[in-house]
Amino acid sequence: MRVRPTILHLDMDAFYASVEQAAKPSLRGKPVVVGGLGPRGVVATASYEARRFGVHSAMPTAQARRLCPHAAFLVPRFGVYREISETVMRLLGELSPLVEPLSLDEAFVDLAAGGAAATAEEARRVGRELRAAIRAATGLTGSVGLAASKMLAKIASERAKPDGLVLIEPGTERELLAPLPVRTLPGVGPATAETLRKAGLHTVGEVARAGEAEMLRLLGKAHGHGVYAMALAVDEREVVADRDTKSISVEDTFDTDVTDRARIRFEVARLAERCVARLREAGRSGRTVVLKVRRYDFATLTRSDTLRAPTDDPAVVREAAARLLEGVDTTAGVRLLGVGVSGLADFTQEDLFAQAAGAPAGPEAAPAAQGAESRTREDGPRPGSWLPGHDVSHARYGPGWVQGSGVGRVTVRFERPGGEPGRARTFRVDDPELTGSAPLPLVPDQPSPSPPASSGASRPKSWSAGGSPGRPPGTSSP
Structure with missing residues (x-):
C-alpha cells in the first residue's frame, strides 16, 4: 500500500446530460434525460436537476417520464461525447503516463508515475488545476478523488460530487470505511451483499470485525480473501494504462418485436x-x-x-x-x-x-425497414426522421437542434453553445432548407491554459465538440 495519496480518480459530472446542457443554453439548470426514447428505451444519464425527481441511469425511459414529465428527453450523441472524452484524457495524460480509462467519463491516474504529488498538499493542487483545465477546455465539470489506492480514490470522487475534490489522508481509511455499506467494496455485488446480509453483516466495519476465516467460509477462498482485504482498506491494484479492448459491438432494441x-x-x-x-x-x-x-x-x-x-x-x-x-x-x-x-x-x-x-x-x-423504432444513431438525423437532440441547420435561421417532431412537423430551437436561449420554430419534416449538421464546439478556439501540475507538455489550443440547444416537445419557448 502507498503512503501518499498519489492515485487520482476523475469522474465527470452527469457527463452526457452536462454536455447537452452546455450545448443547449435553454436547458441550463433544467432537468435533462439522455437515453433511448422508445417504449423500451433506457436512461443513459440524467442531469442533477432530473435526479432530484428520482431519475437515474439504467431506469426505463417510460418510468423516467412518469417521474419527471417536464424534463428534456434527448437521444445520445456519442460522437460528441467521445470527442470531449478524448480532450479530457489528453489532459490526464499530461499528468502521468499511467492513465486507466474506465469509460468515456471516468479514469484513474497514477500521479507518482508522473513525478507529481510528493505530498498531500501537492496532490490537492494537482487536482484543483486539473479541474480548472477541464473546465477551460470543455466548459464541463468533473469531480476528483485522491487517495493511496484505487478503491479509496473512487470513494473520494463519489463524495466530491458534483464539481468537487476530496482527498483521503493515508491512515484514516479504516475509520472512513467502517460505517459504509458492504456494496461500497469492489467485487461486492447484489448476490454477495445478500450473502453477507443473511450473516448479519451490513457495513464494511462489520465485515472487518467478522474476520478472514468467516469471509472464507461465506464467500470461498479467493473472493472471501479479497473482500476481507478491501474491508481493511488494503487495495494493491495498480493503475494500468491502455487496457486492451476485448471486443467491439453494437446493438439495437426495437419498440415492437420484429418478425419479418x-x-x-x-x-x-x-x-x-x-x-x-x-x-x-x-x-x-x-x-x-x-x-x-x-x-x-x-x-x-x-x-x-x-x-x-x-x-x-x-x-x-x-x-x-x-x-x-x-x-x-x-x-x-x-x-x-x-x-x-x-x-x-x-x-x-x-x-x-x-x-x-x-x-x-x-x-x-435491402428493402427499406418498416415501422418506427427508438434507437441510438450515430450518423445524425435524416430528413423525416428527426429525433430530439439532433443537430440541424436551416438555410435562413442557422444552426439549431431538434426539440421534437410528429404529425409531419419538426420543432427546432435555434441557439448556440455559450449564447442565450434561442427561439423555437416549427417546420415540415421535409422542409428542403432544413438539414442535419455537424455539432458546434462547446468552447470556441482560445489560447491554451497553463498545463496542470508540473508537466511541461503543451495543451491543445482548441478542440471540437458540442451541439445545439433544446427542450422537448410540449414545453414553451422562452
Missing part, C-alpha cells in the same frame, strides 16, 4: 456496417464475428463464427453475421439484435475465400 425475416436480415446487415465503422475508428481488426439475438420472451442467444484471419472488411463481417442468422429461429419475434467482433488485432489479412464467395449487398440494397 427480411427486416431482420436488413437490421443485421446494418449493424454489421456500424460495427465495422467502430472497428476501423479504433484502428483494429477482428477474427471472430458474434451475433446476439434477444427473443420476445427475453431469451438471449449468441452465435459466433471465427474467420481464417482478422478483418475489418464490412462485406466479410456482413456475410459472417448473415450466416449466423440463418441458424437462428426468429419466427416468434425479436426484440434486440446485436453484432460484435472479438479476437481483435492491429492488422488485417483479408479472408479471400469469404470474399470470393460474394458478400451480400449492403443494407442500402
Whole structure:
C-alpha cells in the first residue's frame, strides 16, 4: 500500500446530460434525460436537476417520464461525447503516463508515475488545476478523488460530487470505511451483499470485525480473501494504462418485436456496417464475428463464427453475421439484435475465400425497414426522421437542434453553445432548407491554459465538440 495519496480518480459530472446542457443554453439548470426514447428505451444519464425527481441511469425511459414529465428527453450523441472524452484524457495524460480509462467519463491516474504529488498538499493542487483545465477546455465539470489506492480514490470522487475534490489522508481509511455499506467494496455485488446480509453483516466495519476465516467460509477462498482485504482498506491494484479492448459491438432494441425475416436480415446487415465503422475508428481488426439475438420472451442467444484471419472488411463481417442468422429461429419475434467482433488485432489479412464467395449487398440494397423504432444513431438525423437532440441547420435561421417532431412537423430551437436561449420554430419534416449538421464546439478556439501540475507538455489550443440547444416537445419557448 502507498503512503501518499498519489492515485487520482476523475469522474465527470452527469457527463452526457452536462454536455447537452452546455450545448443547449435553454436547458441550463433544467432537468435533462439522455437515453433511448422508445417504449423500451433506457436512461443513459440524467442531469442533477432530473435526479432530484428520482431519475437515474439504467431506469426505463417510460418510468423516467412518469417521474419527471417536464424534463428534456434527448437521444445520445456519442460522437460528441467521445470527442470531449478524448480532450479530457489528453489532459490526464499530461499528468502521468499511467492513465486507466474506465469509460468515456471516468479514469484513474497514477500521479507518482508522473513525478507529481510528493505530498498531500501537492496532490490537492494537482487536482484543483486539473479541474480548472477541464473546465477551460470543455466548459464541463468533473469531480476528483485522491487517495493511496484505487478503491479509496473512487470513494473520494463519489463524495466530491458534483464539481468537487476530496482527498483521503493515508491512515484514516479504516475509520472512513467502517460505517459504509458492504456494496461500497469492489467485487461486492447484489448476490454477495445478500450473502453477507443473511450473516448479519451490513457495513464494511462489520465485515472487518467478522474476520478472514468467516469471509472464507461465506464467500470461498479467493473472493472471501479479497473482500476481507478491501474491508481493511488494503487495495494493491495498480493503475494500468491502455487496457486492451476485448471486443467491439453494437446493438439495437426495437419498440415492437420484429418478425419479418427480411427486416431482420436488413437490421443485421446494418449493424454489421456500424460495427465495422467502430472497428476501423479504433484502428483494429477482428477474427471472430458474434451475433446476439434477444427473443420476445427475453431469451438471449449468441452465435459466433471465427474467420481464417482478422478483418475489418464490412462485406466479410456482413456475410459472417448473415450466416449466423440463418441458424437462428426468429419466427416468434425479436426484440434486440446485436453484432460484435472479438479476437481483435492491429492488422488485417483479408479472408479471400469469404470474399470470393460474394458478400451480400449492403443494407442500402435491402428493402427499406418498416415501422418506427427508438434507437441510438450515430450518423445524425435524416430528413423525416428527426429525433430530439439532433443537430440541424436551416438555410435562413442557422444552426439549431431538434426539440421534437410528429404529425409531419419538426420543432427546432435555434441557439448556440455559450449564447442565450434561442427561439423555437416549427417546420415540415421535409422542409428542403432544413438539414442535419455537424455539432458546434462547446468552447470556441482560445489560447491554451497553463498545463496542470508540473508537466511541461503543451495543451491543445482548441478542440471540437458540442451541439445545439433544446427542450422537448410540449414545453414553451422562452
